[in-house]
Amino acid sequence: MTRRRRWTDTGWGLGDDSRSSMTPEEARLIQELIVEFCGLSYGLDSTFFLERRLGPRLEALGLQSARDYYHYLRYDPNGPGEIETLVERLTTHETYLFRESYQLDAFRLEIVPEIIRRDDGAKSITVWSAGCSTGEEAYTLAILLKEDARLRDWNRRVIGSDISRKVVAAARRGQYGPSSFRATSEYFQRKYFREKEGKFAVRDDVRSLCSFGQLNLLATERFRVLGRCDAIFCRNVLMYLSTEARERIVDAFYDSLNPGGYLLLGHSESLLNVTTRFDLVHLSRDLVYRRPL
Ligand SMILES: C[S@@+](CC[C@H](N)C(=O)[O-])C[C@H]1O[C@@H](n2cnc3c(N)ncnc32)[C@H](O)[C@@H]1O
Numbered sequence: 282m283t284r285r286r287r288w289t290d291t292g293w294g295l296g297d298d299s300r301s302s303m304t305p306e307e308a309r310l311i312q313e314l315i316v317e318f319c320g321l322s323y324g325l326d327s328t329f330f331l332e333r334r335l336g337p338r339l340e341a342l343g344l345q346s347a348r349d350y351y352h353y354l355r356y357d358p359n360g361p362g363e364i365e366t367l368v369e370r371l372t373t374h375e376t377y378l379f380r381e382s383y384q385l386d387a388f389r390l391e392i393v394p395e396i397i398r399r400d401d402g403a404k405s406i407t408v409w410s411a412g413c414s415t416g417e418e419a420y421t422l423a424i425l426l427k428e429d430a431r432l433r434d435w436n437r438r439v440i441g442s443d444i445s446r447k448v449v450a451a452a453r454r455g456q457y458g459p460s461s462f463r464a465t466s467e468y469f470q471r472k473y474f475r476e477k478e479g480k481f482a483v484r485d486d487v488r489s490l491c492s493f494g495q496l497n498l499l500a501t502e503r504f505r506v507l508g509r510c511d512a513i514f515c516r517n518v519l520m521y522l523s524t525e526a527r528e529r530i531v532d533a534f535y536d537s538l539n540p541g542g543y544l545l546l547g548h549s550e551s552l553l554n555v556t557t558r559f560d561l562v563h564l565s566r567d568l569v570y571r572r573p574l
Pocket of ligand 1: 319320321372373374375376377382411412414415418442443445446448496497498499510515516517518520547
């Protein structure tokens with residue numbers, strides 16, 4: 282009698298045998314597919330990590346081996362949908378409002394004033410939160426733009442995008458629990474959020490500045506539809522991607538920025554070994570990247 286292999290808490294095994302059973306070749310094939318799809322490489326060199334994340338999907342689909350799963354992803358008509366589900370299981374969506382305040386200060390006190398000074402009469406500012414997760418970063422930026430009285434009659438636009446449809450839907454809802462407010466002052470929480478169904482919902486006048494969409498950052502040809510940006514926040518995203526993916530995405534960010542536009546990365550990220558096209562600008566509160574004028 283053949284026993285069907287089944288997922289266990291510690292691995293993918295036969296009955297009680299919970300030892301790892303994904304072969305290095307299977308792991309390599311799946312890693313390559315994921316990197317090709319979205320650039321994600323972080324943690325994928327660990328077969329154990331892959332097994333833990335993939336196991337429940339194999340179980341749910343009734344597949345026998347990681348190789349079967351690879352074939353499903355690659356050739357089944359449902360493969361493209363499944364790879365999105367898989368990436369969902371491999372990514373972290375950790376985020377919160379007013380994250381990395383020193384950088385937001387740099388944006389508010391140095392970058393926005395420079396954009397205002399350079400204005401040619403168009404009175405328009407566009408900021409993109411690329412890899413926005415559940416939307417806290419985009420709403421934070423919208424609040425900062427609303428707070429600046431000099432922008433009152435400007436066309437203010439905040440774009441939020443993420444590869445995950447789930448988090449984009451949550452971003453559109455804009456309702457948050459306490460952990461999203463861990464770095465938010467009581468003043469801003471009260472001013473821009475309303476209590477709703479046990480959560481706090483972002484006020485409509487902030488929401489109206491924001492638009493959200495699903496976008497895989499590797500699909501750089503789609504960036505054009507967003508139009509030119511004055512600043513791109515891509516924080517805590519590139520660190521999870523392969524070098525090739527970073528190069529491609531950052532190159533496309535360059536083209537999406539207006540001359541003099543800024544690229545802001547997470548505090549542990551840099552463009553070292555990625556590109557030399559951007560100027561590194563020392564602001565008083567942060568080091569940021571700028572497309573040369
Ligand atoms: C840790 S969150 C960062 C959220 C926010 N930027 C912040 O710093 O608080 C990383 C996000 O990047 C998204 N992501 C990862 N790879 C992506 C890709 N290739 N295209 C678009 N989004 C991606 C994930 O879905 C996740 O929501």
